[in-house]
Amino acid sequence: MPISRTIVEQIKRLIPPLDGTLHKGQSGRVGVLGGALDYTGAPFFAAISALRFGADLSHVICSPTAAGAIKSYSPDLIVHPILNENSSSETVKPELQSILSRLHVLIVGPGLGRESYMQSYAKMAVSIARERGMFIVLDADGLYMIGQDISVIKGYRRAVITPNVVEFKRLSELLGVDPGTPSDLRAALVSRILGGVTVLEKGAIDIISTDSTGEEASLAASQIAAADSQFEKVKETVHVDVEGGLKRCGGQGDVLSGCVGTFMAWGRCYEDGAFGDHKIPTSRIPLLAAVGGSMVTRTASRFAFAKNGRSVVTEDMIPEVGKAFTQVFGPHHHGGNL
Template identity: 75%
Template sequence: MAIPRKLFEQIKQLIPPLNGTLHKGQSGRVGVLGGALDYTGAPFFAAIAALRFGADLSHVICSPTAANAIKSYSPDLIVHPILRQDSTPEKVRSELDGLLSRLHVLVIGPGLGREDYMQSYARLALSLARAQGMFVVLDADALYMVGKDVDVIKGYRRAVVTPNIVEFKRLSESVGVDPDTPAEERAMEVSRALGGVTVLQKGAKDLIAVDTTGEEASLRESKLESADAEKEKAQEKVEVDVEGGLKRCGGQGDILSGSVGTFLAWGKCYETGAFGDNSIPTSRFPLLAAVGGSMVTRTASRRAFQREGRGVVTEDMIPEIGKSFAEVFGDKAQGQDQGKL
């Protein structure tokens, strides 16, 4: 199924130009919240993917037990070991709030884990992000958090959730989707139950769905959306069947969350006038980011698999991200050529 031409062109409009007009930070400042004692690879993959995708700056907000390992993986990442087990959300609130105010998007979940203190920090970060009107991506154990309390994200249309098959089943059950609902309609039902949150259901084909018909997603009641967004479709579903790799090793979802996060960061820069003509409603950014991130990630997976075969690991995808971006969007890092549909 080809991506609709109009949608593809809108995605390309969110790509910052490389023509010397932008300064550092105007092509995206991405934050990744996650990383505890047992999980250091996932936040690294999400954060480094953001840089390879084209973000200017990438921050990792993590536990001190994960910080040194993550720092050793790449000097390009900015690591903040502020999620201390011996502290409390109340004590960390001010530091975390100030840090988020410097970012365009927050990716919550890679390497988060399910320990109570990390889950508490994730809830706090999501609350602060919502208060600031930030775009957010929720993946991995952030979805476990949502499953336990749907209200933490319900109705927040600047959010994208990226569940895999197991996470999607749990999320569907948590929001009360009828198990007899046809498989191809469940993502839309989850989006509706979450009040218009964009759902990126990962699988053999990625399915992106957003339903804004519910009362929770009423644009007239939202202070974050412009009036022209009301003209957009109440329901939209896009299937991304771009060829991916045949090996589904752990960590590829983290590459995706970092990629989607970067597109959302670009959307924020576009919204604030750093580039572009501001003709795309802000309400469409999550859908566009999910589709664009999916297309590039699947392409990077295919390219890495073609090179490494059965032995492919997620690290093999990192050097393929930039090349995959060029393959999908046909740019020479300017995002202005025709691209490949």
């Protein structure tokens, strides 16, 4: 299904107003968990994109070996170098709990790496986020993590995964998806097998799908029902064919994670009553966030490519995120005025 006017209007309702009524933090507090010895750019791109998208605060939870570099990239980021290879889980867990208690969304994967200690801390963070009912985005090596143990995220309908072509193929095979399944149906099938987790399959056209009609999803919904009666069964697929740039530079997926994560943080603020008309059910927030983040990221990629052509790099996209947001959703738009 293409992007309908109804979907765009619902997305706009999740955008915080710029009218002076909100205080610091009510337009989204985002956390990115990633950044080990070899990877410092990816968590930076995700975290700074969240700020450029419109989040109030952006935190990076990383290894001490990555913290210095990430701090040097921008003074706007709040960096927590607590994922120490030599620390015990008992030491790190209360620190993670304290940080996550201040956030609306957790993005796991950019620059995470596959070292056992980073993967272990990531699983711990996702577990804490689930206990707190936070929204979660999983990308890159966060997808490797769930490939090793799908129970980490299975049935958690406040989550979005953002696999690229290779990651999606690997995950589909792992989940036992029939390779003969039509390509436009695979994302929905992966979502169903994962118990209603929203899938953002990146490609020439981004396919965003939520399918919570399976038995696993029904069980998860019943478990959540006591806390959130809005998690009814959902089955929906949206194709985002907004024009992007003609060069796919490494790091664009990290920008997407930051953009989707910010929309989900706004969704949590909306859900908590910070703003809005409260007509959007919680069960739609992950899909709407994925569609909105995809539209803006693809537009930012097109703007950056128009300026830089073949030489475009991810850093060129960052200044374009705000302009792309305005292009897609209008200046200072807030859907509550619709």
